[in-house]
Amino acid sequence: MGSTADKVSGHTNQVVGNIKQGVGEAVGSEELQVKGAVQELKGDAQVAVGNVKEKVKEGATKAAEEINRTL
Numbered sequence: 716m717g718s719t720a721d722k723v724s725g726h727t728n729q730v731v732g733n734i735k736q737g738v739g740e741a742v743g744s745e746e747l748q749v750k751g752a753v754q755e756l757k758g759d760a761q762v763a764v765g766n767v768k769e770k771v772k773e774g775a776t777k778a779a780e781e782i783n784r785t786l
Contacts, residue, residue, distance in 0.1 A: 718768035725761030728754050 716724070735751025738744075 718765040718772065721761050721765030721768060725758040725763075725765060728758030728761060730758075732756070732758055 732751045732753070732755030735754060736748050737751075739747030739749075739751055
């Protein structure tokens with residue numbers, strides 16, 4: 716998965732997880748609240764992975780440009 720896809724999936728999981736937590740709280744379901752929190756954390760991790768992939772790609776591009784400039 717590319718960095719953008721990771722970020723989109725991550726943000727989606729964050730939103731859905733947050734909604735599950737709210738619904739769980741509203742209906743008194745501790746299980747739904749926990750599942751929502753877990754999904755939100757999964758989303759946080761996916762966004763972080765997307766950010767890392769983006770930075771690695773930027774670094775590789777800069778390195779390649781520098782190598783090409785010196786050749």
